[in-house]
Amino acid sequence: MLSNEMMKHLKIKNPIIQAPMAGGITTSNLVAEVSNSGGLGMIGAGYQTPIQSREQIREIKQLTSNPFGINLFVPNEFNVTPDAVQSANQLLHTIRKRLNLDPTDSFDIPEYKTIFESFIEQVKVVIEENVSICSFTFGIPPQEVMDELKHHNITLIGTATTVREAVENEKAGMDMVVIQGSEAGGHRGNFINGHQESLVGLMSLIPQVVDNVSIPVIAAGGIMDGRGLMASLCLGAQGIQMGTAFLTCIESGAHKVHKEAILNADEDQTTFTRAFSGKWARGIKNKFIEDMLEHELAVPDFPVQNLLTQVIRKTCSGQNNQDFMSLWSGQSPRLAKSETVEILIKNILAEAENINKQSFSPK
């Protein structure tokens, strides 16, 4: 029976973490079911207001008595001028017209200060609501935030895409680190390395990180079943974090069009784009990505571009039109299934058990 530092620290029975996918995917039901099945459910709170996070935390506590966690986006500073927003908006005119939206949709450019204040509010909610596990994406929070969370005995999990980023997470005091391989769907978590440099496959990334940090390492990216779990453990990870595998589950709040797109996709149909949000992310190729291909380097940084495309994405969701939706997916869509969380986790464990029984001793 497997037991390791990560599992003990997180108080979970199975080394399986549900990735904190932001934007309505991690319903209370999904999070609670993962925790009820012995894994770790995670709220993707990246786009939530502090009030929404508080409500969801309370809701999940009604549904499970097992530990669950929450993920926050660490705010990154960004530079943007009204002119830059206008030219980015210009690029979206044709799409807006096509969807019968006001082509000159305008909005107030958010201020970093406001975003950071909201982040601090969310941290307070995490503490006040006694969430025992908090993970971070897009960087490492300021030392005083780390100290405050540690003071309340909250387990802190960082995100890294390279050895260097993993080492920085350990130095900053993270209790463990999720390492995101190039296979992973959704937003890239790189915060020191550039986008291209940060695209390291898990077969290379896990052993190199494990050799250079002493905190537990959690592997993320393209892992969907017992084979991926066992491979990650062999490479030195203490657990896995799965996004796409949980996204297509019955309990997930992902749009049905998004789920269907993954269930019908092949491994060679995902690509990176920054056209949706201003941050690089992996998703299934669609019309929006293709239309924006030659402009994607020019669009404003996250979260400005994300706000610019918000109405378009929302309108398409309402129309079940996948052309302009963000269809985030890792590189293993052929392994995705439409099933309950309970069945998914049960099958992963059974498959891992089976593999574990086989003798792979090469001598």
Add this chain to the structure above:
Amino acid sequence: MLSNEMMKHLKIKNPIIQAPMAGGITTSNLVAEVSNSGGLGMIGAGYQTPIQSREQIREIKQLTSNPFGINLFVPNEFNVTPDAVQSANQLLHTIRKRLNLDPTDSFDIPEYKTIFESFIEQVKVVIEENVSICSFTFGIPPQEVMDELKHHNITLIGTATTVREAVENEKAGMDMVVIQGSEAGGHRGNFINGHQESLVGLMSLIPQVVDNVSIPVIAAGGIMDGRGLMASLCLGAQGIQMGTAFLTCIESGAHKVHKEAILNADEDQTTFTRAFSGKWARGIKNKFIEDMLEHELAVPDFPVQNLLTQVIRKTCSGQNNQDFMSLWSGQSPRLAKSETVEILIKNILAEAENINKQSFSPK
């Protein structure tokens, strides 16, 4: 004790294949030592003349009585005009001057027909010299070539980067297929999918390919030690093919500057370029790659660009100058070591044995 279809078919004791790296790396000593250590040594014959291949095959037979194999590049058609060559040559002027070379170096554009004829000659050598294993990169040979080799009971191994390419290899009659993950160093083996589409990490690629072909699958890309071997087996591969791990071995013919560059590199220092050869390949970033960055999409296809940069690469080798050499490497350079083939294989097996003993049963 591990035994599988691939090992039986190849008549090898350990599921470890040495990648057929072309260009002088796979010395007879390297190939023979791998086979003598129970793995499969492979001649990288991609740039050899048929006469050179014949000589090396005979030499290796003096050094080992175990099976070894040979890899051939399947010729791809290419279009190139004298004008295109001239503008590509123009881009190299500054570099040639800097190296005191004739800046207007010229050469005859090779003809596809000649290259194909040489390929057929190499196939004849393989048959005449009774090499029992032949692998292919850059595509699938014409049916009559496949038939002829099969008629002589030669085991045929294809190369694929996606499920689709693996399926095509199986359909064409390959006995097994090497799948090249995005982690892999050197030239990309994609021949149906485009470059970007073909960049699938092994964690995703292995299980998806295994689910869709019935021939044995050999994993390649970033695998360097017993952890990578065990992970590949868990994911469903029957064996591994390692390039970088053998490249830095004592017996390898790689330039010492190349070996040193790998031994000193980190996982985030490799990148893709087509500036050296006209085909995308992964190597350690250096001055040439950076200088050519904005032009790389414009350079002529393989093998024309390869011929254009040949004198530059050769001159730099002679001067121990890594600035303009092709420093091919996979994404795990931190795991590379300078040791003998015997020690490398021994350590891999011992580490795999150890991992195999641990209980990873998650229930």
